[in-house]
Amino acid sequence: MRLIKLDATASTNTFLKELAKSGYLDDFTVVWAKNQTRGRGQMDGNWCTEPGKNLTFSVLKKMEGFQLNKHFELNMAVSLAVFRTLDLLKIPRITVKWPNDIMSGSHKICGILIENSIVGISLKSVIIGIGLNVNQSYFPGNPKASSLYNKTGILYDLEELLHSLMQNLEITLSMLQSGQEKVIHREYHSILFRKGVASTFKSGDGSTFNGIILGVGNEGKLRIRLEDDSLAEYDIKEITLLY
Ligand code: BTN
Structure with missing residues (x-):
C-alpha cells in the first residue's frame, strides 16, 4: 500500500x-x-x-x-x-x-x-x-x-x-x-442488518410498506417477503430501509 x-x-x-x-x-x-x-x-x-x-x-x-x-x-x-x-x-x-x-x-x-x-x-x-x-x-x-x-x-x-x-x-x-x-x-x-425481522421500507414515490428481509440476490437486489406472503426484489435506487 x-x-x-x-x-x-x-x-x-x-x-x-x-x-x-x-x-x-x-x-x-x-x-x-x-x-x-x-x-x-x-x-x-x-x-x-x-x-x-x-x-x-x-x-x-x-x-x-x-x-x-x-x-x-x-x-x-x-x-x-x-x-x-x-x-x-x-x-x-x-x-x-x-x-x-x-x-x-x-x-x-x-x-x-x-x-x-x-x-x-x-x-x-x-x-x-x-x-x-x-x-x-x-x-x-x-x-x-x-x-x-x-x-x-x-x-x-x-x-x-x-x-x-x-x-x-x-x-x-x-x-x-x-x-x-x-x-x-x-x-x-x-451479518445482514435486520435479516429475518419485520421492517418498514420507503419506495421511490414516498409510500411505505412492510416486509421481512430474506437476503440479497446475485445482482445485489434486496429480497423481501411482503405482508401478502409474496416475494419481491428491489434495487438500491428503488427503496430505503426505514426501520
Ligand atoms: C455514505 O453515504 O454512506 C457513503 C459515505 C462515504 C464517505 C467517504 S469518506 C472518504 C471518501 N471520500 C468521500 O468524499 N466520500 C467517501
Missing part, C-alpha cells in the same frame, strides 16, 4: 480520481485526509464529520477484467473488510445494512462510496471511499450516527486503524479476485 496523507481536501474520492487520471498509480494507493471539506456520500449526499477525529480515506483498486454485473460483490467484500476489522476490536453488534452501511446496533458508524472507471462491460479500476466515525462524540442533527468511541469509550489511533482496515481489505478483495465469491456471500448474509 502507498499512503498519501493530506491535511485537507474537498473529497478523498475526488482527489484520488484526479490523481489516477494524471498517470500511473500503484494498486492499493490510499489517500487519507484529516479533513474533508466536501465529503461525498451515496445518492449524491454529503459526508460531513469533525476534522481530525475520524477516518476518511479512499483506495485505488485495479479490477481489470472484473465483470460489471458483479459490482455488488465488490460492495460485499468492502463491507466485510470493515466488519472484520471492527469485530476484532470487539465493537458491539456490528452488522451491514444493505447495501453497505456499517452499523453498530441501530447506529450507522461507517459509510462506503465505491466509484468505477469502466471499460466496455468490465471495470478497469475502482475508487473505494470509506468514512469511519472513530473518535467523534457528538453528531448534531444526526441521531442515527455514532462512532467507535461512543460505543466503547476508547479513543483509537487513526493510523493503526487505517492499517488494519487495509489489511482486511486486501484479504477480502483477493478472495473476490480468486473466485471465493460464495464465501463472501455467505459471510455478508450472516
